Amino acid sequence: MNTRPIPRRALLLGAAGLPLLARPAAAWTIGDLYGDVTADGLQLSPGARAQLGRRITVTGYMAPPLKAESDFFVLTRFPMSVCPFCSNAADWPTDIVVINLARASDMLGAAYAIEVSGVLEYGAKIDPGTGFVSLVRLVEARWRRV
Numbered sequence: 465m466n467t468r469p470i471p472r473r474a475l476l477l478g479a480a481g482l483p484l485l486a487r488p489a490a491a492w493t494i495g496d497l498y499g500d501v502t503a504d505g506l507q508l509s510p511g512a513r514a515q516l517g518r519r520i521t522v523t524g525y526m527a528p529p530l531k532a533e534s535d536f537f538v539l540t541r542f543p544m545s546v547c548p549f550c551s552n553a554a555d556w557p558t559d560i561v562v563i564n565l566a567r568a569s570d571m572l573g574a575a576y577a578i579e580v581s582g583v584l585e586y587g588a589k590i591d592p593g594t595g596f597v598s599l600v601r602l603v604e605a606r607w608r609r610v
Contacts, residue, residue, distance in 0.1 A: 491521040491523045492520055492521065492522045493522065493524070493541070494523075494539065494541040494559050494560070494561060495559070496509060496511065496512065497509060497512045497559075498512070498559045498600075499512075506559060513586075516585070516586055517583065517584065519583050519584075520583075520584050521579050521580065521581045523577060523579050524541055524578065524580070525541070525542060525543045525575075525578065526538075526540075526573075526576075526578055526607070527539070527540050527574060528545070528574050532570060533570050533571065534568060535567065535568040536563060536591070536594075537562075537563050538563070539561040539578075539580055540557060540560055541557065541559055542557075545574065560600070561580075561600050561601065562600065562601045563602050564602070564603045564605060565605050565607070566604045566605060576609050577610050578607050578608065578609055578610060579607065579610050580607040581605060582601075582602030582603055582605025583603050584600075585601045
């Protein structure tokens with residue numbers, strides 16, 4: 465067993481790097497998540513594909529929700545004035561992210577920017593409770609106003 469003391473300089477240099485390890489990763493934008501449009505539709509960016517199954521933070525806007533408290537919502541790149549579930553699909557963007565919250569939460573007006581942290585999932589999935597289909601999701605998510 466090595467019982468030599470750690471040099472003071474090594475301790476100071478090591479401690480100086482701790483804030484870098486503790487700092488959260490920069491937030492993604494919805495534009496960062498999506499890549500090219502192909503014959504199969506809008507694709508995830510290579511960077512986003514590398515993050516599948518990992519917790520990421522994405523900034524955007526909460527689309528007008530169906531009710532004041534919910535366990536899911538749609539994150540959009542820009543503020544929207546219409547509920548995406550209440551209008552024709554042609555009225556709202558394709559580059560969205562469905563947010564499945566870790567627990568039900570009060571919803572926020574669409575004019576406020578938010579950050580959402582959750583595990584990134586990709587692939588067509590039907591929500592058994594609502595019947596809504598999503599392609600890109602953050603699950604076990606939490607959000608905060610920025």
